[in-house]
Amino acid sequence: MKLTPVITEHWDDPELYTLDGYKSHGGYEALAKALTSDPDSIIATVKDSGLRGRGGAGFPTGLKWSFVPQNDGKPHYLVVNADESEPGACKDIPIMMANPHALLEGVIISSFAIRANHAFIYIRGEVPAAIRKVAFAVKQAREAGLIGKNIQGSGFDLEVTVHAGAGAYICGEETALLDSLEGYRGQPRLKPPFPAVAGLYASPTVINNVETIANIPYIIDRGVDWFRQFGTEKSPGFKVFAVSGHVQRPGIYEAPLGITMRELLDFAGGMRPGAELKFWLPGGSSVPMLTADHLDLPLTYEAMVEAGSMLGTGTPMIFDQTVSVVKAVTRWLEFYKHESCGKCTPCREGTYWITGVLEKFEHGNGTTGEMETLTTLCGQIAGRSFCALGDAAATPYPAAIKYFSDEFTAATHTSADEQFDPVASYVFSGVRA
Amino acid sequence: MITESTRIKMRELAGRYPNPRSALLPMLHLVQAEQDEVTTEGIAACAQELEITQAEVTAVATFYTMYKHSPVGKHHIGVCINTLCGLLGGDAVYDRVAERLGATHNGPSADGNFWLERIECQAACTHAPVMTVDWEFMDDVTPQSAVDVIDKLAAGEEVWSTRGPMIRDFQATEHTLAMAEDDLATIGNCVDEKMLAGLKIAKSGAQQ
Structure with a gap:
């Protein structure tokens, strides 16, 4: 399968981030088209396109939009989830840095469709490089009359507010993001009610990922048939894949959904010299790891689930034979423990206990019985917390033990660093701290 | 005040x-x-x-980790130690930087001019191992290049983010995060080879 740059097509134009640069490649033509159509027809188009959320869950975008009650007399809001913090995910931040107007044009069209007059772009605080590009795009768009009152004579008003977070992975969870955006601790809400009915300020709200929204202008401009020529029936379209890890050329590779990891790996130059693939994760640390046996599966939402994993954010992390699975999993759990918001007991306490037991294994002090304990602990977290962070924390260990139980058994007497020299995993050579 | x-x-x-x-x-x-x-x-x-x-x-x-409750000093230094960056060398980078600064996690350097933090995934895994200075990207660092950056900052020399503007200081970045226009959107290169990796192959005709 070939690479098909769409969102990334003009990233080699250093002026793309400016309004003029974006317009020189046909930017904002989709908006002009959208503003003369019926908002419901835009929702229908997005529904027909089959576009699925690119933030990880893969929920159909048009369907999400259609849940927003119309003529309800309440203000509606669009909130862009630009809190990209999933370990391994690095595609939304590059999109905002290179092509912020694609996001912004998508924001205006999407807001028009769901009848929102105020949109928020919630960007994680740790990336001023992305925040200032998006803020600059909003400023230029406002000056050009693309944001504000009566946009291009359509009678449609839209305010766009760029908002910086302050360091909390949990705010990538949509209801935690809403609490954070309302000025509270970012803690998930119980659903229902879903945000489409009672979201920001208890008003109907659509929350979409950056890449999802950046798809909208292209779908509106080029149509459903064009979009559906990429991907599969259940996973239509293209994806900004970000390949990282022990490959020759880590980077951004945009391709149709359904491309295989083997093909992506080839584009990325293969494994680094002398390296063999040991395990990989299709999209973030919250999806179960896979092995070389899964390289020929199509990267689609459905095929990844069938293989026992998930497409997630579509940002594969590749690890070679130098990496200790015990160490990798322990580090991810330390992350979940750190980022658990503390609201739900199974997640708050469970991530603490799992991490403690895993650290014993990392130091070569685990016991066979504790392998069972870990399985039990994971089972007691999954499905027992408000949001998916708990489920995610219960994911790495069961996947790891499925393929690499030997390593955990070895970790009952030999530490991870003795099993695998950490220096061998470094991407620079000959350095010991 | x-x-x-x-x-x-x-x-x-x-x-x-x-x-x-x-x-x-x-x-x-x-x-x-x-x-x-x-x-x-x-x-x-x-x-x-x-x-x-x-x-x-x-x-x-007290909920959000970017808010600090004692003075950060002139520069905030973050080293990503999440699994991918950490195992690809971020752990070694962190150790060297900590030694250079005489600092421990989430604390000030011996001279009070820097603040060191083991940070979680910075959404730049393609550029691992990643360091941040005042939250601007310092991509693909090694222990040596990381310490070189800190030496330059300590000497008051000019340092540029690998994908962003010239480093100012922690408080200047915080102004940006308080959504003040910093007029830096047009300064510095934000798109690098790794972000163009797939596009280059597609445009080269190599995949025909």
Whole structure:
């Protein structure tokens, strides 16, 4: 399968981030088209396109939009989830840095469709490089009359507010993001009610990922048939894949959904010299790891689930034979423990206990019985917390033990660093701290 | 000290939202921008402007890891130690940087000019191992290149982000996060070879 740059097509134009640069490649033509159509027809188009959320869950975008009650007399809001913090995910931040107007044009069209007059772009605080590009795009768009009152004579008003977070992975969870955006601790809400009915300020709200929204202008401009020529029936379209890890050329590779990891790996130059693939994760640390046996599966939402994993954010992390699975999993759990918001007991306490037991294994002090304990602990977290962070924390260990139980058994007497020299995993050579 | 001009900025932030309380996160960034940390005085000012209690502001200020409760110094240094960056060499980078600064995780350097933090995934895994200086990207670092950056900063020399502008200081970045226009959007290269990796192959015709 070939690479098909769409969102990334003009990233080699250093002026793309400016309004003029974006317009020189046909930017904002989709908006002009959208503003003369019926908002419901835009929702229908997005529904027909089959576009699925690119933030990880893969929920159909048009369907999400259609849940927003119309003529309800309440203000509606669009909130862009630009809190990209999933370990391994690095595609939304590059999109905002290179092509912020694609996001912004998508924001205006999407807001028009769901009848929102105020949109928020919630960007994680740790990336001023992305925040200032998006803020600059909003400023230029406002000056050009693309944001504000009566946009291009359509009678449609839209305010766009760029908002910086302050360091909390949990705010990538949509209801935690809403609490954070309302000025509270970012803690998930119980659903229902879903945000489409009672979201920001208890008003109907659509929350979409950056890449999802950046798809909208292209779908509106080029149509459903064009979009559906990429991907599969259940996973239509293209994806900004970000390949990282022990490959020759880590980077951004945009391709149709359904491309295989083997093909992506080839584009990325293969494994680094002398390296063999040991395990990989299709999209973030919250999806179960896979092995070389899964390289020929199509990267689609459905095929990844069938293989026992998930497409997630579509940002594969590749690890070679130098990496200790015990160490990798322990580090991810330390992350979940750190980022658990503390609201739900199974997640708050469970991530603490799992991490403690895993650290014993990392130091070569685990016991066979504790392998069972870990399985039990994971089972007691999954499905027992408000949001998916708990489920995610219960994911790495069961996947790891499925393929690499030997390593955990070895970790009952030999530490991870003795099993695998950490220096061998470094991407620079000959350095010991 | 939180001056009247800072309070005017706070009110301006609050005015951007249908509900003023939504401005609390940017307002706390503003406090750090002015005071190098989230001070008790800053918390009180936020509470007063939003007509909520200081306890409510404190609850928020202590939840988010970017808010610091003692002075950060001139530069914030982050080294990603999440699995991918850490195992690809971030652990070694962190150790060397910590040694150079005489600092421990989430604390100041011996001279008080730097703040060191083991940070979680910075959304730049294609550029691992990743370091940040005042939250600007320093991609693909090695222990040596990381220490070189810190030496230059310590000597007051010019340092550029690998995908962004010239490094200013922590408080300047906090102003950016308080959504003040910093006029730096047009400065520095934000798109590098790794971001163009797939596009280059597609355009080269190599995949025909």
